[in-house]
Amino acid sequence: MELCDLSAYEMSRMVRQREVSATEILHSCLERIARVDGRPGSLTPGEITEEDRQRVHAFLNVTGERALQQAQAIDQKIATGEDPGPLAGVPVAVKDLFCVKDTLTTAASRILSNFRAPYTATPVARMEAAGAVTIGKVNLDEFAYGSSNESSAYQPAPRNPWDTSRVPGGSSGGGAAAVAAGEAPLSIGTDTSGSIRQPAAFCGVVGLKPTYGRVSRYGLIAFASSIDSPGPIARDVTDTALMLQTIAGVDPADATSAAVPVDDYLAALEQGVKGMRIGLSPDYFRITFFDPETGEADQQPLPAEIEIAVRRAAEVLRGMGAEIIEDIPMPNTVYGIPAYFVVSRVEAASNLHRYDGVKYGVRTSEPVHDLRQMYRKSRGQGFGRQPKLRILMGMYVSAAQYSEQYYNRALKVRTLIRRDFDAVFDRTGQYRLDALLTPTTPTTAFPMGAVYGNSVLMQYADQLTVAANHAGVPAVSVPGGLDEQSLPIGIQFIGSDYSEAKILRIGRSYELGTQDEPWRGIKPSAVRV
Amino acid sequence: MSDEINLEVFQHLVELAALELTAEEAEYLRAQLNQQLQAIHQLSAIPLEGDVAPAAHGVHYDAANSQALRQDEWLPFEDTAAIMGQVPEVDGGYVVVPDIPHTTLE
Numbered sequence: 105m106e107l108c109d110l111s112a113y114e115m116s117r118m119v120r121q122r123e124v125s126a127t128e129i130l131h132s133c134l135e136r137i138a139r140v141d142g143r144p145g146s147l148t149p150g151e152i153t154e155e156d157r158q159r160v161h162a163f164l165n166v167t168g169e170r171a172l173q174q175a176q177a178i179d180q181k182i183a184t185g186e187d188p189g190p191l192a193g194v195p196v197a198v199k200d201l202f203c204v205k206d207t208l209t210t211a212a213s214r215i216l217s218n219f220r221a222p223y224t225a226t227p228v229a230r231m232e233a234a235g236a237v238t239i240g241k242v243n244l245d246e247f248a249y250g251s252s253n254e255s256s257a258y259q260p261a262p263r264n265p266w267d268t269s270r271v272p273g274g275s276s277g278g279g280a281a282a283v284a285a286g287e288a289p290l291s292i293g294t295d296t297s298g299s300i301r302q303p304a305a306f307c308g309v310v311g312l313k314p315t316y317g318r319v320s321r322y323g324l325i326a327f328a329s330s331i332d333s334p335g336p337i338a339r340d341v342t343d344t345a346l347m348l349q350t351i352a353g354v355d356p357a358d359a360t361s362a363a364v365p366v367d368d369y370l371a372a373l374e375q376g377v378k379g380m381r382i383g384l385s386p387d388y389f390r391i392t393f394f395d396p397e398t399g400e401a402d403q404q405p406l407p408a409e410i411e412i413a414v415r416r417a418a419e420v421l422r423g424m425g426a427e428i429i430e431d432i433p434m435p436n437t438v439y440g441i442p443a444y445f446v447v448s449r450v451e452a453a454s455n456l457h458r459y460d461g462v463k464y465g466v467r468t469s470e471p472v473h474d475l476r477q478m479y480r481k482s483r484g485q486g487f488g489r490q491p492k493l494r495i496l497m498g499m500y501v502s503a504a505q506y507s508e509q510y511y512n513r514a515l516k517v518r519t520l521i522r523r524d525f526d527a528v529f530d531r532t533g534q535y536r537l538d539a540l541l542t543p544t545t546p547t548t549a550f551p552m553g554a555v556y557g558n559s560v561l562m563q564y565a566d567q568l569t570v571a572a573n574h575a576g577v578p579a580v581s582v583p584g585g586l587d588e589q590s591l592p593i594g595i596q597f598i599g600s601d602y603s604e605a606k607i608l609r610i611g612r613s614y615e616l617g618t619q620d621e622p623w624r625g626i627k628p629s630a631v632r633v
Numbered sequence: 634m635s636d637e638i639n640l641e642v643f644q645h646l647v648e649l650a651a652l653e654l655t656a657e658e659a660e661y662l663r664a665q666l667n668q669q670l671q672a673i674h675q676l677s678a679i680p681l682e683g684d685v686a687p688a689a690h691g692v693h694y695d696a697a698n699s700q701a702l703r704q705d706e707w708l709p710f711e712d713t714a715a716i717m718g719q720v721p722e723v724d725g726g727y728v729v730v731p732d733i734p735h736t737t738l739e
Binding site: 242332356364409462476519574 | 657728730
């Protein structure tokens with residue numbers, strides 16, 4: 105095992121006990137990046153070569169010099185007897201949606217291709233203050249608008265380390281791919297409809313969407329401000345808890361960050377699931393696909409391998425003392441995507457109006473005769489198709505004559521989705537659940553090009569994750585086995601507000617209960633070469 | 634399937650959105666908008682009784698999880714040059730833009 109394959113927890117322990125230096129760990133990760141990542145995404149990629157198709161392409165920008173200075177500073181602190189913090193010397197890959205001072209921060213969009221952040225986002229700053237080393241910025245769907253990473257303006261797009269002909273998921277696909285391939289043990293992503301959990305599931309790693317407001321959004325380039333949740337991607341539950349511990353907590357710079365005490369996530373991890381009530385819902389064992397030909401919604405069962413993985417997880421947890429409750433009704437789950445199509449587009453359109461070629465970002469280089477033409481050309485040339493689509497839809501469904509029919513209705517549906525969760529987590533209610541256990545995704549990683557371009561089908565990749573976003577509740581995806589094609593299957597635990605400690609504890613119990621299963625020993629193919 | 638967003642509505646939206654599109658982009662975007670609206674129309678089938686209030690957030694904010702209001706004080710940013718350095722065109726500390734079209738209000 106190379107240093108870069110160690111857990112973040114182990115790296116930090118070894119650095120603090122002087123068994124290895126932060127600089128050595130950084131070099132190991134940089135070597136792995138050099139071996140597996142291939143060329144970084146570019147606005148002018150030229151032809152995608154056969155070699156490109158074998159590489160991961162997680163990174164947009166490896167900030168090696170900045171990282172080396174940070175690692176040396178950690179080693180200096182160790183040498184003088186200072187404690188650098190719980191993430192001492194741990195390399196972190198940052199989704200390029202977070203501002204990191206003096207680095208390019210592009211949102212994977214041409215319109216921000218020249219934007220150098222003048223400050224650092226709160227969660228990244230907190231990790232750096234805890235001793236983490238920011239190793240670089242990782243690719244994403246443009247402005248986080250997608251579930252495959254193919255919409256990035258920077259190509260080659262990230263590929264799945266388990267099978268580089270497949271997508272890593274998205275929008276935090278670069279981060280999930282980097283963590284799976286051992287390029288960094290941790291990545292900070294964001295989740296608006298599943299953008300941490302879906303790529304984590306596709307890449308066989310752990311991804312946590314915290315409760316809305318548990319982690320500050322200050323310094324995050326906004327997508328849908330009422331839903332965006334920054335959170336950890338890691339290779340195991342312990343590292344996820346370790347990272348959440350450093351980034352969670354109130355922030356005066358984000359008025360929506362919750363003034364709720366932060367639990368001790370690591371202390372709770374090993375307490376087991378004895379007596380916990382974990383629910384299974386039939387509403388998460390079927391998928392609804394919209395048929396563009398007929399206009400009808402078509403319900404189908406989940407692929408058998410995915411349902412079996414979830415039911416096996418339930419049996420493992422039952423064997424460890426949890427009570428499994430079947431037939432939990434979550435009837436409004438099915439409306440998650442239609443409501444999301446409206447709410448997220450309205451908020452995205454509002455947030456995208458700030459990109460106008462005036463204050464920062466790209467201004468058209470073509471001659472223009474007035475300000476309006478400059479706006480139209482700068483935005484027309486700077487935005488890719490997905491941002492344009494979201495601006496147009498957001499403006500349409502929030503227009504005065506349509507907002508009651510669409511936007512207000514979608515916000516009411518959000519209330520119904522929230523009520524589903526309130527009912528099953530109610531401590532005095534019929535079900536009194538500690539968590540729901542569900543699949544994370546309706547499929548395992550799909551081939552590149554198979555869905556991209558069809559914005560409706562792509563959105564439906566998030567149908568098992570988006571309800572937690574509407575409700576604001578926390579949810580974690582953990583690896584739950586491999587399918588027949590050796591692609592990772594993700595299982596999801598969803599909890600009540602601020603119950604991250606509990607769902608991480610359940611995830612950790614599941615890890616312990618399956619630690620000897622053969623699939624646990626299988627590594628992604630990109631790492632095996 | 635009829636197009637809810639016809640060419641005329643689409644062009645109006647594009648104008649409001651301040652986007653210059655190629656013909657190919659416009660065709661793709663309008664088709665996708667109409668497909669998405671088909672999915673969105675599922676919302677109209679949901680029974681919404683009178684007591685369903687719209688939710689601005691999933692998580693409820695009250696005194697238990699909200700921050701106290703802070704004083705309305707401005708804080709100087711430590712590096713304003715880094716902000717002004719991002720502006721595409723400046724002149725003596727002013728942001729320069731092309732001519733602003735004037736409209737006479739009636």
